[in-house]
Amino acid sequence: MSETIERAGSGMQAAQAPAPGGGGATRLARKRHSPDGWWPALFILPLAAGIGLFYLWPLLQSVYYSFTEWGVFGGSTWTGVENYVRLMQDPDVLRAIVNTLVYTGILLVGIPIAVVFAALLNRPGLRFAMIYRTCFFLPYIAMPTAISMVWRIIYNNDYGVINSTLRVVGIEGPAWISTEWFSLVAVAIVGLWMSIGFNMIILSAGLKGIPPELYEASAIDGAGKGRQFRSITVPLLTPSIFFLSVMTFIAGFQLFDMLYALLGPTNPVMPKTQSLVFLFYDAAFGANEKGYASAIGVLILLIIGLFTLVQFRLQRRWVHYAD
Amino acid sequence: MPINNMQTRNARGGSIAGHNRGAHVVLIIGSLLMIFPFLWQVKMSISTEADIMSIPPTLWPSSFEWNNFAEVFTRVPFLSQFWVSLAVTVLRTLAQLILCSMAGYAFARMHFRFKGILLAVLLSILMVPTQVYLIPQYQIVQSVGLLDTIAGIAAPGLFSAFGTFLMMQFFKAMPAELEQAARLDGCNSWQIFTRVMMPLAKPGLISLAIITVLASWNDLLWPLVVASSPDNMPLSVGLATLQGYQGSVDTGVLMAASLMAMAPILIVFVALQRRVVEGIAFAGLK
Numbered sequence: 108m109s110e111t112i113e114r115a116g117s118g119m120q121a122a123q124a125p126a127p128g129g130g131g132a133t134r135l136a137r138k139r140h141s142p143d144g145w146w147p148a149l150f151i152l153p154l155a156a157g158i159g160l161f162y163l164w165p166l167l168q169s170v171y172y173s174f175t176e177w178g179v180f181g182g183s184t185w186t187g188v189e190n191y192v193r194l195m196q197d198p199d200v201l202r203a204i205v206n207t208l209v210y211t212g213i214l215l216v217g218i219p220i221a222v223v224f225a226a227l228l229n230r231p232g233l234r235f236a237m238i239y240r241t242c243f244f245l246p247y248i249a250m251p252t253a254i255s256m257v258w259r260i261i262y263n264n265d266y267g268v269i270n271s272t273l274r275v276v277g278i279e280g281p282a283w284i285s286t287e288w289f290s291l292v293a294v295a296i297v298g299l300w301m302s303i304g305f306n307m308i309i310l311s312a313g314l315k316g317i318p319p320e321l322y323e324a325s326a327i328d329g330a331g332k333g334r335q336f337r338s339i340t341v342p343l344l345t346p347s348i349f350f351l352s353v354m355t356f357i358a359g360f361q362l363f364d365m366l367y368a369l370l371g372p373t374n375p376v377m378p379k380t381q382s383l384v385f386l387f388y389d390a391a392f393g394a395n396e397k398g399y400a401s402a403i404g405v406l407i408l409l410i411i412g413l414f415t416l417v418q419f420r421l422q423r424r425w426v427h428y429a430d
Numbered sequence: 431m432p433i434n435n436m437q438t439r440n441a442r443g444g445s446i447a448g449h450n451r452g453a454h455v456v457l458i459i460g461s462l463l464m465i466f467p468f469l470w471q472v473k474m475s476i477s478t479e480a481d482i483m484s485i486p487p488t489l490w491p492s493s494f495e496w497n498n499f500a501e502v503f504t505r506v507p508f509l510s511q512f513w514v515s516l517a518v519t520v521l522r523t524l525a526q527l528i529l530c531s532m533a534g535y536a537f538a539r540m541h542f543r544f545k546g547i548l549l550a551v552l553l554s555i556l557m558v559p560t561q562v563y564l565i566p567q568y569q570i571v572q573s574v575g576l577l578d579t580i581a582g583i584a585a586p587g588l589f590s591a592f593g594t595f596l597m598m599q600f601f602k603a604m605p606a607e608l609e610q611a612a613r614l615d616g617c618n619s620w621q622i623f624t625r626v627m628m629p630l631a632k633p634g635l636i637s638l639a640i641i642t643v644l645a646s647w648n649d650l651l652w653p654l655v656v657a658s659s660p661d662n663m664p665l666s667v668g669l670a671t672l673q674g675y676q677g678s679v680d681t682g683v684l685m686a687a688s689l690m691a692m693a694p695i696l697i698v699f700v701a702l703q704r705r706v707v708e709g710i711a712f713a714g715l716k
Binding site: 143146148158164168172223232233240244246250251252253261265304311354364367387404408412415 | 450453454457458460461462465467468470483484485486529530532535536537540541542545551552555557558559560561562563564565566570585586588589591594618619620623644647648650651655665666669670672681685688691692699700703706707710714
């Protein structure tokens with residue numbers, strides 16, 4: 108919109124030939140070049156310098172590194188696609204992809220849960236809504252490394268709350284943070300617990316955009332709350348749900364903090380539980396294989412890009428956009 | 431307890447309130463699940479080691495161990511780590527507010543060469559996961575001797591493609607008439623930006639600040655790589671390394687430390703909750 112206004116503005120100036128403060132023709136010529144003079148450069152340069160140094164250049168370098176191998180004393184040699192060949196044969200990478208998919212799959216469950224909670228929370232005239240909102244919001248803003256210390260104790264096999272509760276009903280719970288698969292589920296439960304607050308914020312904003320007349324009209328037609336939820340709330344929330352599923356995939360594939368903090372980097376179960384980012388971290392700063400680590404980084408980029416693309420392709424089938 | 435309130439309300443509130451009873455039951459259960467770890471953390475932070483490890487767990491500590499909080503300061507360099515977290519967060523937030531809004535304004539309202547290309551570069555940087563940048567960023571910080579310093583931890587986060595996009599979207603939605611009026615009054619672009627646009631951009635700036643503060647305070651991977659000595663670590667890294675001490679440091683002390691590390695964000699964000707929720711929703715929907 109702003110573009111059309113400005114274009115109209117400059118057209119107007121061209122019509123009133125002698126524009127104030129400059130000989131018409133030269134000014135026009137310069138205008139076609141860059142109507143704002145040097146100002147854009149001044150505004151953008153500080154950011155562009157930082158982005159160039161800390162993001163653009165590193166991105167190009169990382170891609171380059173992924174085709175090299177690093178010596179023990181630094182220095183690198185070009186090895187072509189060797190890292191990528193190794194990547195495809197590495198059972199750890201395959202396992203990390205499976206782990207990351209399982210983790211992301213469990214996180215996705217948080218979206219329908221959040222839809223139900225957000226719909227209930229946004230009922231008109233609901234009392235204590237602010238208190239509920241605060242409760243759901245807290246996990247989202249908690250520091251992952253700090254709150255995972257608490258979860259570690261909640262998960263403890265002997266004196267933890269979960270296994271103690273299970274014992275009451277006669278079940279001996281697993282050693283959550285040191286058993287294959289259970290450790291991944293334990294991490295995912297905490298991730299799920301943290302994600303619901305963010306999901307609800309986005310969904311609540313989506314709910315506010317649904318015109319109340321739709322509910323009134325359907326109530327006149329005799330639709331109950333359940334029917335309204337299925338036929339109005341959920342379909343009209345699909346843009347928000349779509350956004351959340353894309354965000355969940357991106358966040359899920361970047362799993363690191365919870366894994367590191369909840370299980371601990373030296374946990375013996377880590378090789379069976381690690382994510383792609385943990386594998387990257389270990390290769391880059393543990394094993395000092397920066398070339399291979401860069402290839403893992405590029406793989407993460409490709410997987411996220413692929414999934415995002417697929418999700419955008421599929422959205423036509425289920426996302427309703429209001430006109 | 432709220433259920434009781436609902437029932438008294440039902441008597442006069444009629445069927446609408448009655449209809450919400452089921453909603454309250456579900457929301458109360460959900461809320462309790464959400465805040466249980468925090469309540470448990472508070473309980474453990476004032477419990478003795480024997481209480482924490484009792485089987486089955488006790489809901490109420492048998493004696494209060496307030497000393498756990500004092501212990502934190504002797505067992506870990508809490509104050510210096512707190513200072514690192516605070517300094518990094520403030521630096522990143524201020525830098526992003528200034529740099530991202532300047533660039534965002536230019537992208538939204540000015541015409542210049544290569545604008546499309548620059549925007550495309552920015553967009554692709556936004557979509558690349560942060561790990562991809564990590565090794566070269568580390569090398570840059572290392573080469574200028576800033577490893578294990580506040581400046582080194584803050585450096586990459588001073589600049590943000592996301593923040594620039596957020597501010598661009600915000601400035602795009604603002605009416606153009608204001609600028610034209612200011613221009614007629616003889617303001618140059620810088621004056622228009624600082625005197626007219628920035629004051630009006632407050633909601634966008636708040637939104638960016640909230641997201642930057644949260645991301646910066648809780649960030650783990652980058653500071654974990656850059657900071658190496660306990661005194662120069664932010665709290666997130668300090669706590670993650672503290673995990674290894676479990677056994678040598680009392681669990682109650684660990685709980686007190688983790689509570690104190692989260693407290694500033696929890697208090698400020700809950701107090702400003704409405705703003706925070708709006709800010710996150712705004713950023714999410716842009």
